[in-house]
Amino acid sequence: MNYLVGFLIFIVVLFTYVHITQQYKRSEDLEIYEMDYATNTQLQEICDVKQPVIFEFETVLPTIFQNTDLENICNKYGQEMLNIKDTNDYYKSDKDSSINSVRINCSNAHNLFLNNTGSHYYTENNGEFLEETGLAVKIQTADEYLKPTFTVNTKYDYISGSAKTRTPLRYHFDYRHYYIVTSGKITVKMTPWKSCKYLHPIKDYDTYEFRSTYNAWEQPAVEMEKVRFLEYSVEKGCVLYIPPYWWYSIQFADNTSIYAITYNSLMNVVAYLPQWVLYFIQQQNIYKKVAKTVELSDTASNSEKKDKESENPVREAPDSGQIQSI
Secondary structure: OHHHHHHHHHHHHHHHHHHHHHHOOOOOOOOOEEEEOOOHHHHHHHHOOOOOEEEEOOOOOHHHHOOOOHHHHHHHHOOOEEEEEEOHHHHHOOOOOOOOOEEEEHHHHHHHHHHOOOOOEEEOOOHHHHHHHOHHHHHHOOHHHHOOOOEEEEEEEEEEEOOOOEOOOEEOOOOEEEEEEEEOEEEEEEEOHHHHHHHOOEEEOOOOEEEOOOOOOOOOOOHHHHOOOEEEEEEOOEEEEOOOOOEEEEEEOOOOEEEEEEEEEHHHHHHOHHHHHHHHHHHOOOOEEEOOOOOOOOOHHHHHHHHHHOOOOOOOOOOOOOEEEO
């Protein structure tokens, strides 16, 4: 009997070890895979190679791409709140600073993106927005085609930005991370984990964001000359899979909207439990304060004027009494 118990324990430990080590697997080949979607099983097998993957998805699930640009969404949900970020903050802040977003309503966000000639505003982390508008239900229809087995945590997001805005260079630990381009187009720059020693990673457990202060789109510094980037475009109707440990930065085209879906399996959560523990501990150290009121102009001239008057024009919430994390 003792031998049987010992054997079962050995099998459980071996099973757990194999699946946890799979989470730490990385691929360093500077190439992207293109595929024709056939089945979810086939997709998961390809994603397990840990290489970036692009595939056409609009013919598979056309309903998820209907009326998803920011203008159409604002016509329906103009007063719902979006989280806005300024990309300039990432390059001006030190490594110990967290980059916080500002909440403004959807209509003002749309006007801000249209009038932002400096190309540095975008929106992400809008799970609450998707729940309040009911768009989360629409995105959930993709689970049948994209969701891996044994998923214990799913996150949906809506991402958009002004034309030519570029997100910071960053990476993630998630089991599956998909970008569904529902309107417009994105251009992506990616580099594998071996470039990490030149990028000086910043681990921000306030926002659970892992990033670099280097701008992958500007003229490279001496160290950046050693980093090789993979650059490609993802058109509307396509899905981009970004594997863990790959650095990536996204540039928006005109009228670009993205649905982002993140899946975490049980073994992924176990493998990165120390990261999650640090994140939850850090949340206990965050305090709240009441933000001031700022008026957003609908005209391009006023938007440009504000850019000159302040380095951080969108640092305050539009509604008095809005609670904001610091």
